[in-house]
Amino acid sequence: MWQTFIIQPFTNLLLWIYSLMANIPGAFGWAIILFTIVIRAITWPLNAQQLKGAQAMQELQNDKDWQAIQKKYAKDKEKLAQEQMRVYKEKGINPFGSCLPTLIQFPIIIGLYQAIIRALASAPLGLLQLARSVYPSLSVAALIPLNSHFLWMDLGQPESISIFGFNLPTLAIIVAITTYIQSKLTMPATANPGDQSAAMGKTMSIYMPLLLGYFALTFASGLSVYFITSNLLGIFQYAVTGRANWRNLLPGGDQQAKAKAK
Amino acid sequence: MKPKFVLFALVSALAALVLSGCTGRAALTNSWPGLASDGEIAYLASGQFVYAIDLENGREIWRYPSKGSNSIHFIAQPVVAPDGTIVVGSSGSDHRLVAIDPSNIDASTNSPVEKWIFTEARSSWVAGALILNNKVFAPNSDGNLYVIDLQDGSSSKSALQKISLGGALWAQPSTDGSLVYVASLDHQLHAINPENYQFAWPPIDLGGAAPGTPLVGPDGNVYIGSFTSEVVKVDPSSGTDTLVTSTQGWVWGGPVTDGQNIYFGDLEGNLFAVDAASGNQSWSIQPDGPVVGSPAVMGENIVFATESGSIYSVDSEGKIIWQKDLGGQIYTSPVVTTDKIIVAPMQAEFALAVLDTDGNQVWTYTPEN
Numbered sequence: 001m002w003q004t005f006i007i008q009p010f011t012n013l014l015l016w017i018y019s020l021m022a023n024i025p026g027a028f029g030w031a032i033i034l035f036t037i038v039i040r041a042i043t044w045p046l047n048a049q050q051l052k053g054a055q056a057m058q059e060l061q062n063d064k065d066w067q068a069i070q071k072k073y074a075k076d077k078e079k080l081a082q083e084q085m086r087v088y089k090e091k092g093i094n095p096f097g098s099c100l101p102t103l104i105q106f107p108i109i110i111g112l113y114q115a116i117i118r119a120l121a122s123a124p125l126g127l128l129q130l131a132r133s134v135y136p137s138l139s140v141a142a143l144i145p146l147n148s149h150f151l152w153m154d155l156g157q158p159e160s161i162s163i164f165g166f167n168l169p170t171l172a173i174i175v176a177i178t179t180y181i182q183s184k185l186t187m188p189a190t191a192n193p194g195d196q197s198a199a200m201g202k203t204m205s206i207y208m209p210l211l212l213g214y215f216a217l218t219f220a221s222g223l224s225v226y227f228i229t230s231n232l233l234g235i236f237q238y239a240v241t242g243r244a245n246w247r248n249l250l251p252g253g254d255q256q257a258k259a260k261a262k
Numbered sequence: 263m264k265p266k267f268v269l270f271a272l273v274s275a276l277a278a279l280v281l282s283g284c285t286g287r288a289a290l291t292n293s294w295p296g297l298a299s300d301g302e303i304a305y306l307a308s309g310q311f312v313y314a315i316d317l318e319n320g321r322e323i324w325r326y327p328s329k330g331s332n333s334i335h336f337i338a339q340p341v342v343a344p345d346g347t348i349v350v351g352s353s354g355s356d357h358r359l360v361a362i363d364p365s366n367i368d369a370s371t372n373s374p375v376e377k378w379i380f381t382e383a384r385s386s387w388v389a390g391a392l393i394l395n396n397k398v399f400a401p402n403s404d405g406n407l408y409v410i411d412l413q414d415g416s417s418s419k420s421a422l423q424k425i426s427l428g429g430a431l432w433a434q435p436s437t438d439g440s441l442v443y444v445a446s447l448d449h450q451l452h453a454i455n456p457e458n459y460q461f462a463w464p465p466i467d468l469g470g471a472a473p474g475t476p477l478v479g480p481d482g483n484v485y486i487g488s489f490t491s492e493v494v495k496v497d498p499s500s501g502t503d504t505l506v507t508s509t510q511g512w513v514w515g516g517p518v519t520d521g522q523n524i525y526f527g528d529l530e531g532n533l534f535a536v537d538a539a540s541g542n543q544s545w546s547i548q549p550d551g552p553v554v555g556s557p558a559v560m561g562e563n564i565v566f567a568t569e570s571g572s573i574y575s576v577d578s579e580g581k582i583i584w585q586k587d588l589g590g591q592i593y594t595s596p597v598v599t600t601d602k603i604i605v606a607p608m609q610a611e612f613a614l615a616v617l618d619t620d621g622n623q624v625w626t627y628t629p630e631n
Contacts (some may be wrong), residue, residue, distance in 0.1 A: 122403070123337065124351065124388060124432060124473065125293040128554065128593070131489075131512060131529060141470045141489040141512065145430060145447045 003131050006107060010115035011133045015140055018119075022143055029150025032116070032222050036229040039108060044237065046104060054123040054186060056093045063087075109215075109223070116222040120148045150225070150240070159221035169217050171224035176213030178231035182249040183208055185238050277422025294352070294554075294593035295613070296339035297606045300470065301599045303364075306606055306614050306627075307350050308623060314364060314374075315614060317602055320625035326362050328371035334358070339390030339434060343412060345376055349398055351387020359387055359400055359419075361412070380410055380419040385430070389475075392435040392442060396455055397422065399442055401431030407444055409459065423459045427452055429471075433516065436477040441498055443487055445472035451496060451503075453484075463501025468494065474516030474556065477524065479538050485524050493526060493536070507536055507543050515556035515595055518564075521576060525564050527553020533566055535580060545580035555595030558603075560571035560619065565603055567592035573605055575621060584621040 024030060038046075060066050066087060066228040073080035088094070121127035127144070134140050148156045153171070160167035183205035216224040238244035272486065293575030295308035303323065306313045310330035314323040327334065335354035342348055343361075351359040361377040368375055385403035392399040398410040409423040429448020436443050441453045441462050449470055453462035477485040483495040489512040494503045510531030518525050523535040523544055529552045535544040551570030558565045563575045563583055571590045575583040582610040590610025597604040612626035 055514075122386065123293040125475070125593070128514075128529075142449075143492070144471050158559060 002111075006111035006113050007118065008133050008135075009055070010035075010111045012120050012135050012138055014115050014119050015134065015143065015146075016138055018146060019138070019140065019143055026147075026150035028119070028146050028148055028155055029153070029220070029225055032112075032150075032155070032225045033229045035112070036226050037233065039112075040230060040233045043104065044110075047234070047237060047240070051186065051238070051241070052086070053094060055243070056091070060087070060091065060093060112226055113219060113223050116155065116220055119146055120220075120222070121145065122156055148222075153221045153225075155222035155225065156220050158218060159216075159224060171221055171228070172213045172216035175216040175224050175227045175231070176209040178228055178235070179209040179212045180205060181249065182231045182234045182238070185235060185244040185246065189244075272563045288577055291386070292335075293337040293353070294608050295606045296337055297594050297597050297604060297614075298340045298342055298348075298390070299597045299599055299604055300346070301375050302341045304597070304616070305340040305342070305348060305350075307338060307340050308606070308613060308629075309336065310334060311629070312336055312340055312348070312350055312362070312625075313614075315627050317599065317604070317616065320614075320616065320627045322627070322629070324364070324367060324372055324374055325629070326360075326373050328368070328373035330529045331356070338387045341393060341434075343393050343398075345413075345546075347412070348374075349391050349393065349400070349412075351383075351391070351400065351402070352401075353386035353388060357381065357385060357387065357402070358382045359383065359391070359398075359408070359410070361398075370530075376417070378417050378419050380408065380421070382421055382424070383408060388430075388432040390434040392437060394439075394442065395435050397456065399456070401433065401444060403430040403432065403436060404450075405429055405431065405446070405477060407431060407435070407442075407454070423458055425454060427465075432473040434475045436478055436484075436516075438482070438484075438498065443476040443478070443484050443486075445474065445476050445488075447471040447473065449488065451476060451484070451486055453496075453498060453501065454607075462498070466494075466501060466503050468503075470512070473514055474526075477517040477519060479517075479519055479524055480521050481538050483538075485517045485519075485526075487515075487517060487526055487528075489513070489588050491528065493517065493524075493534075495541075504541075506541060507534065509534060511552070514554045518557050518559055520559045520562075520564070520578060523567075525557045527555075527557065527566060529554065531568070533557065533564075533574075533576070535564075535578070547576065547580050547582065549574050549585075554593040558596050558598045560598040560603065565596050565598055567594070567596050567605060567607075569593065571607060571610065573603065573617060573621065575619075586617060586621040586623070588615055588623075 014031055014035055017034050018027050021027045082101045118130050121130045148154050153159045160169045160170040212227050298305045304315045304317055306480050311325045313325045323490055324393050333354045333356035334352045337353045338351045340348050340350040348362045359380040362374045363377045364374045366375040385401040389401050395411045398412050400408045405428050407425040408421045410419050411422055427446050429446040431446050433445040442456050443491055444452045449468045450465040452465045468488040472486055472488040479485050485495050487493040493506045496503045509528040512530035513528050524538050525535050525546045527533045531552045532546050534546045537544050549568045550572050551568035563577050567573050569591050571588050574585045588607055590607035592607045594606040605615045612628045614627040616624045618624055
């Protein structure tokens with residue numbers, strides 16, 4: 001099922017895009033970038049929903065009723081949960097609305113990674129599996145083997161640049177930075193010091209860059225190209241929808257934003 | 263918010279686990295085993311070890327290295343040099359090509375001593391080397407054919423010559439004595455003079471990847487199949503190629519000959535015989551699955567394996583003499599001696615099986631940890 005509905009379509013989409021630009025240097029890297037744009041376009045509504053959900057949750061933290069319930073039922077967790085659900089219903093908020101779209105990214109990441117590894121086929125068994133994965137309508141005999149070189153990278157291997165004998169993982173650093181910027185941009189200002197959502201957002205803005213940076217450091221650099229492209233597109237999406245909070249990127253910017261929110 | 267944290271942490275851990283599962287070096291280089299024999303011993307290159315198995319009784323004589331390592335992984339066919347030295351390359355992150363001396367066993371580890379190691383290659387060793395005139399012609403996935411002196415006595419080798427051929431080399435080279443033929447994944451067939459390392463003619467574009475060993479046929483032409491679902495023959499004097507036949511599926515394994523016919527399989531599950539003299543297809547049969555490895559000639563008959571786990575013996579007219587289902591999948595070309603057929607399946611109950619000429623199973627071997 002995973003094979004049929006995720007890996008095979010992803011692999012064929014990648015190969016199809018690659019076949020359109022096979023003569024361009026670094027074609028597989030460009031194919032990953034275009035693939036990411038396609039995936040981002042498909043998941044645009046989901047991301048928009050995530051942003052909307054995060055915004056709604058944030059606004060809720062500053063809601064007087066919400067704050068009153070938190071105080072009133074601070075010692076009765078069960079009642080607090082019931083009241084919170086009531087408020088969610090009343091205001092039409094899905095508490096997982098900001099979380100589920102993020103989780104949907106994981107199968108995409110895993111599927112893409114497996115598609116990249118399969119398409120680049122570094123061993124005979126992998127190449128045989130690739131031959132089996134290709135849809136009959138796609139003629140890839142002439143395309144194989146795929147050129148895994150893109151700029152200075154071998155997309156099937158983790159990336160690093162040797163500087164004075166030290167291997168600098170540049171892509172992992174860029175992945176971490178762009179992930180950090182993206183998560184910072186999506187953190188709305190809040191005036192509520194007990195705002196759990198803001199606290200979680202802050203933690204995530206540190207945790208996610210480290211996690212994705214680790215993936216980029218360890219796994220094939222093709223995945224890093226996906227991360228970076230996806231992050232840049234995410235930043236673009238926040239910017240064009242007017243939801244990007246650029247102040248958060250400045251030193252002390254979140255304090256200024258909080259003051260403004262008050 | 264706590265459940266969200268827990269959920270996120272769990273999903274992240276799961277993602278890391280799944281990604282790790284498909285990217286470990288061993289997984290990246292995972293493939294079917296390499297197999298060779300000198301007539302008395304079978305050499306199985308599988309996973310972290312090369313195993314030497316006594317063909318008489320199926321007992322393990324030694325394994326190399328004595329202790330497994332995550333950086334060393336064997337899938338390439340071991341090659342037995344005339345002096346008994348075994349040359350085999352690793353497809354793991356440690357890209358070593360090693361020559362091991364089976365006549366010199368370290369008593370403390372029961373593992374043969376390394377004669378020399380070559381570490382200049384930048385990528386995996388997928389194919390076996392060709393040994394010609396005391397030189398090792400070793401094809402690497404980095405696109406280079408490394409020429410190494412077999413007998414200069416040094417324990418750490420440097421290449422006599424590094425011949426850059428472009429695409430990854432997954433096929434063992436072959437020779438007619440005067441030229442070395444090397445097929446590459448980037449669709450080329452090269453002919454190289456083994457003395458001065460000059461190209462005999464410009465590379466021939468096969469139109470598709472060629473992971474099989476080129477065959478020097480009984481007519482002196484070089485036969486090679488590719489992912490274009492075609493087998494062509496090349497005149498070694500002029501370097502011109504002619505279509506021999508089209509197949510239904512990609513041709514993976516190199517062709518073999520019994521002196522009259524040329525035999526090869528395809529991934530659609532066919533075995534073909536082409537008369538070398540006339541160039542006409544003599545016959546084709548459909549076994550129970552794709553034929554990935556090369557067939558082998560055993561006396562009057564042809565032995566080949568299918569992905570479905572069967573071994574077949576057919577005569578030169580294409581009549582099936584016997585079929586034996588071993589289970590698992592068989593991608594590795596079977597190796598034959600005068601009276602035995604050696605088979606290395608994947609995902610079977612054993613790693614190695616030996617059949618007699620009638621297809622009866624003589625013994626099986628499973629490595630002990």
